[in-house]
Amino acid sequence: MREIALVYLDRSGGLQKFVQDCRKYNGITQIFCHIDKYWSTTCYFYLGCFFASPDSKQSYAVYRFTISINPSDIAELDAALGNYILHHPIQAAQIFQSVCFIAIKTLSLIEQLQTEAQISILLKPTHLPPLPSYILSLSEFPLNYTSQRFYMAEGIAIAMGTVTKYTQGARFLCSEETCPFSEGFRYIRVHLPGATESATVRNDFVCCLCSSPLQEDMKFRVLGDKQIVEMIDAKVLTALKGYSNDQSHFRIQTYTVFLR
Numbered sequence: 001m002r003e004i005a006l007v008y009l010d011r012s013g014g015l016q017k018f019v020q021d022c023r024k025y026n027g028i029t030q031i032f033c034h035i036d037k038y039w040s041t042t043c044y045f046y047l048g049c050f051f052a053s054p055d056s057k058q059s060y061a062v063y064r065f066t067i068s069i070n071p072s073d074i075a076e077l078d079a080a081l082g083n084y085i086l087h088h089p090i091q092a093a094q095i096f097q098s099v100c101f102i103a104i105k106t107l108s109l110i111e112q113l114q115t116e117a118q119i120s121i122l123l124k125p126t127h128l129p130p131l132p133s134y135i136l137s138l139s140e141f142p143l144n145y146t147s148q149r150f151y152m153a154e155g156i157a158i159a160m161g162t163v164t165k166y167t168q169g170a171r172f173l174c175s176e177e178t179c180p181f182s183e184g185f186r187y188i189r190v191h192l193p194g195a196t197e198s199a200t201v202r203n204d205f206v207c208c209l210c211s212s213p214l215q216e217d218m219k220f221r222v223l224g225d226k227q228i229v230e231m232i233d234a235k236v237l238t239a240l241k242g243y244s245n246d247q248s249h250f251r252i253q254t255y256t257v258f259l260r
């Protein structure tokens, strides 16, 4: 399926975008916004970029790429891959992870990159098939909690939190100095959709070779934006309008959505 994924990336323009995204990791290492205050009323904002010289490139635990997927196009190219993306997106992302790693290494796009585990791929479908099985309504039972795949859900946002940071990726090292895994990129932890943040960063991981505790190398931590939205099913509007549709009992419950 890797070859098909590569053909798709090439045809859809995804490969070109991916190469551009790699340049971001190479060219601009730091964007800073500096605020200076003069007197009490005037503020000066400086926005600037540092362009790195080849030997001072910043290394990260994880390099994240978003790949836009048109399900109809990919299913036409290869039905099996299209189906895999729609129904097993996390596993399908691993195919793209592998393809992107080979592309980076072959074309020398990111020199600092060491292992395939450092690539994090987010597949974003442009749309989903307009079929009932792709629509998620939390007011309907039974809910299929076990399937981790793409759904469309419609609701009303009733509250939103501020944008905060979460750990997208981290590098851990073995705390035992003589252990070969006390250096290198053996322990890379990446946040996966649906996982809690403690699954990425915690202090009870142990080395698989010598059972010593692992320590995070904070210099490599990659942060992403997170926002929490409180949603409610769109059907609530019917209830608020004041007419009951034959059902004498109903319950209105909100649910929390994590945007990452």
Ligand SMILES: [Zn+2]
Residues within 6 Å of the ligand: 174, 175, 176, 179, 180, 181, 182, 207, 208, 209, 210, 211, 212
């Ligand atoms: Zn060890």
